[in-house]
Amino acid sequence: MAFRWRYLDAQAAEIDGPDEEFADQQEAEDWFGSTWEELRASGVDAVVLLDGDAEVYGPMSLQEG
Structure with a gap:
């Protein structure tokens, strides 16, 4: 399975x-850590980490506070 992010408004x-896919959870989280501010600026309000079609965790808000 590949890890990927689902984006929510x-x-x-x-x-x-x-549309990024990652070999493991750590790779997905590292990518997210370096891009979350850009995602938020583009209108993403929250994300869900997926392993294939299964939710690993989330939704996780990108908003402050």
Whole structure:
């Protein structure tokens, strides 16, 4: 399975975002750590980490506070 992120807007609806796939959870989290501010600026409100179709965790808000 490949790890990837699901992107959500403020109403928790799935929206388009970077179509990246990662070999493992650490790689996915490292990528997210370096891009979350860009994602937030592009309208992503929260993310969910997926392993294939299974949710690993989330939704995780990108908003401050």
